[in-house]
Amino acid sequence: MALSPHQYHEKHSISVDNEVAPFAIGKNVLLHVEKETHPRQRDSSRASSRALCEYKWDSKETGRILSARGRLVAYRLQNGLKGEVIRILDRKDRSRHLIKDFRALIVDLQWAHHRPLVAVADSDGSLYIYDVEETCKKCDKYLNVIRDRTDKHKDARISWCPYIPEPDGSTIDMLVVTTGKTAHVINITRIKAALQSQGEDGLEITADAIKDIPGGIFTIDFESNVTIARISPDSSALVVAEANGLAHFYVVEDTTIRLVSKTTPIPNQHVEDIVFFDNLTVTDHAAYWRYAAISSDNGQRITVFDCDNWDLVAKLRFELPAVTKLEIALDLTAKYLFVFDLSKNNVFCVEIAYVNEVPHFASATMIAFFNTLYIACPVSVVEEHRENSDLFGDDDGESGSSSNLVALLVAICPRSLLEIDIDLEQTVSFEPVLPPGGPPLSVQTIPEEVSPLPSSSPIRNIPATVRSPPVVTTEGLIEAPIAASVSTSALQHAAPAPVVDFTNLIKLLNDQFGSLENRISTELQQVNYELQGLRSQSRSDLETAMEHITNEFRNRNEQLETLITSYTHRVRDEVVSALEDGFSRQAKQIETHNNISHSSTLDVVRNSILGSVVPSLDRLAKELFQQFSDNVAVGVNEFNDRLAKIQNELSSAASTPKVPDTSVKVGQLLDNNEIEAAFELALTHRDHAALTTIISRVDLEAFFGGDTTTSLRLPYILVLFDMLVQKLNVDTALKLQTLELLVAEADLSDPAHKPTVIATLEAVVKALEPIHAIPEHKRSARVIRQLAMSAIKSVQSP
Known part of the structure; x- marks a missing residue:
């Protein structure tokens, strides 16, 4: 049945003081x-x-870190x-298990x-x-599906198939995991069977x-991120909603999955x-997925559709004082829809009524x-019956019963895990109405042996409400007298009363x-039993009230502590500010x-x-x-004379061969594989160019860390450290590599040079500080620094 735009439009208000809002029709509601x-x-x-x-939870979490099933609760906590670990808790007897690793x-x-x-x-x-066992006595690993660590799915969401067991008791374990733009339908039953058939645990x-198990997993990729996925209770259908507004419907078969339709349920909105x-x-369902409720617009719009033709059936829109995100959850009986506003710590319970099996909103x-509620999830909605019997056994035999709906929730607050009972008002009776004309309850409960009239009474057909007290005849039979509604003329024609036999x-x-x-x-025994039950119930209610009062006091103490702390911080800030102002004025x-004294002194x-001083x-x-001028003149004259003498000697002497420079000599030594001599020559002359030539041509790892007996003496090694850190901005990578090998492989344990070694290594650590700011050399600098610090500690230790 489609919802006509001309149908009745309802607008209701709800608040903390007015908690219940019943709806008239419930097809088009603005709350x-x-x-x-x-x-x-x-x-x-x-x-x-x-x-x-x-x-004590550290931060507010709105993800699904809590889930409940019957008396079992699973929640995430930090160890x-x-x-991160998972705690399994039994709400009844507090049995628990810890899942880790x-x-x-x-x-x-x-x-x-x-x-x-x-x-x-x-x-x-x-x-x-x-x-997990229903009583939480045992918790065993069932199946782990491990993915590569390179895959990151921080938005992974699980949705189980709410499978309804077959009459023969067989079940199917199936779930869908959504990650980003992908949905994975995993058949747990098939995977377990395949592994056990292969002889594995x-x-x-x-x-x-x-992927090698037929029907074990179906992977579906989409164009945009997946917002929600659901599997039907018979595991034959799958719906996946995207962020672009499309909803895809699939038929899940044994080894394949195929798309049957896709639609946009809500124009310009996506299914959340x-x-x-x-x-x-x-x-005993004839069919599943007949009607569906879709939330959109941050959960503030809830729309009910007929799944056969996607006709609009009912809609409910929340009009909130501030924009917040609402989350929905449906009761297992599909009669109550819970809407959670966690940012404002509000829970809305929407009653669902069915007219000709078509749902609409009732209240x-x-x-x-x-x-403060971090997260909450519903467990069940039960109806509690309370019998009100007549304690004094009145003749009318009236008795009554009252029912109270209680919604059970489990929630996480900043300091504890709570079990919350919510009293609800049922505006629609979901039970079938008894047909009229049945005997009253008082008549059904009266035993036959205490019936006031025998079956042979001549006036048994007269209503009991108009009968007069009975009389006894001479034959010992009880006969009813004339009814009170009988006329006086009838009494005149009546036979005279016989003599009464008092025995x-x-x-x-x-x-x-x-x-x-x-x-x-x-009846007194029954009343005694009821009083005992009433005392037990009163004791339980009193314990609940006291626990509630304890929680209230705890919350108020926390609030008072917060206020005192805030006031203390404010007073401290004011005192510090006043002291700073005083010190500033004094300064x-x-x-x-000081300025005045300074000016006078100046x-x-x-x-x-x-x-005195200036003259x-x-x-x-x-x-x-004058002395400097005389000395300069003498020095210049001597220099000129010596220069003239040298020129004369050079001109007269024969030409001499030019002495080769250090780089050329180092190159010759390297060609002859005299690496140690080349190092000593370059370090003796402190020639940076020659040193760069050596470390670029020689295999330093083999020279310093090999099995050869040839190695530099400690004084040369210290000079090498000093020259490498002097110009680190030139050939930085090559010098860092040389420093790393030198610190790691060189023998610095000579006690005679202990102070020099420590000073040199500290100079190396200090020279590496500017290199930490260069991203490509940051790692090498950190490694060299750690090796140098370790070497310093090793040298310092006896």
Whole structure:
């Protein structure tokens, strides 16, 4: 049935003070969330929380770090020694298990619906599945699918197939993992069977090896990022939604998967999440995926569609005071839709009603929390019945019962893991109405042996509400007198009453009183049982209330501690600011006084210098200049004479061969493989060009670290260190390589040169500091620095 645009449009307001908003038709609803006028002091009166465990979460997490199934809860936490781990907790008896040794950061975890299997995905895209007993007594590894560490899938999300078991009890374990633009449909059952048939334990397999198993994995690539993926309860259908707005529907077969249709459910919007109105608590479904709810626009628009023709059935839009992201979750019975506003610590419970099996929105309940919620997930919605019986056994026999809907949630707050009960108001009765005309409950519960009238009574057909008290005849039979509605004329024609036999009357009355006494005794026992149950319930409610009060006091203490800390910091800042202002004024005064004193002192010193020192310096300078001029003249004359003598000697002497320079000599030594002599020559003359020639032509690793007995003496090694660090900006890579080999291989343990060695190595470390800023040489500089520091420690140690 399509939703006509001319149908009734509803607008309702909901707030902290007005928590329930019932809808008239529920086909086209605008829910306005009013802005709060005052800060919250406590949680909603509809919510009562109990701490399951104490743990301080470091930062706010909105990812799926929490999942619940029945009495089992799985959540992620940090372990100081083991990194991120998964804790499995039984809410009833607090049994727990710790799952550790994950290869990368955990990004998602999810329970399966049909059996207690928990799946965990890490940032590498690897999948870890564990089998947990319903009572949490045992937790075993079920299957690990390991991917290459080079694959990074920080956005990996898991979605289990909510499989409904077949009548013969057979099940299929299947899930879909979405990473970026890819969806992987993994058949756990087929993979386990294939591994066990090969004689393996079936506990671990690589992602590449799964491709060799027929029907083990189906990988689908898309044009844009995948936002959500779901598998039908019979594992035959798959829907994948993209960020570009398209939704793809596939048929999953034994060894293939094929696309059957794709559509754009919401124009100009993409599907953020999709849930199907399938009651997962029953197994007699004629068909699945008849109706679906799609969230869009940051979860503020929820649209219900008919999956056969994608006709619009109903829609609900949240009008919030500020733009936030909403997340949705559906109850297992598909009768309640939970909408979480974690940024504002609000939970909306939307009741779903079905008219001719077509869903529409019936009401909305807002639950506001004072405590900060990092993440929450629903567990179940149950109906609690409370019997109200007549304690005094009135004649009308009226009794009644009241029902109370309780939604159970599990949530993480900054300091603990909470179990939250939320009282809901059921505006629609989902149970079938009993047909009229049935006997009242009081008549059904009256035993036959205490019926006030025998079956032979002549007036048994007269209604009991108009009968008069019975009389006893001479024959000992109880006959009803004339009904109160009988006319006076009828009484005149009635036969005269017979004589009463009091013996039979007393006997009959004794029997009636005995039956009545037995009935009263039975009812008193029942009342006693009910009072015991009431006391037990009251004790449980009192414990819950006290626990709630304890949590309130804890939160208020934390708030008070925060206020005191804030006030202390503010007072400290004000005191520091006042002291700084005082010191600043005092410093200015001292500076002014010093300036005045300085000016006076300068004037006195200036006058003294100008009067006495300057004339003396003038005379001394003249004398020194005269002596310098005389000495220069003598020196110039001597230099000229010596130069003339040398020129004469050169002109008269025969030509002598030119002495070769150091580089040429070094080259000759290298050609003759005299490496040690070449090093000593270059280091003796401190010739950088010759040294560069040596380290560029010689295999330094073989020379310094080989098995040869030839090596440089320690003094030459220290000179080599000094020359290498003098001009590191020239041939930097070559010199860094030489330094690394020299520090690692040279023998620096001579006690005689211990101070010189330490000073030289410290000079090397200091010279490397500018090199750390160069990206291409940063690693070599860091390695040389570490080796030099180790060498210094080795030399310093005795």
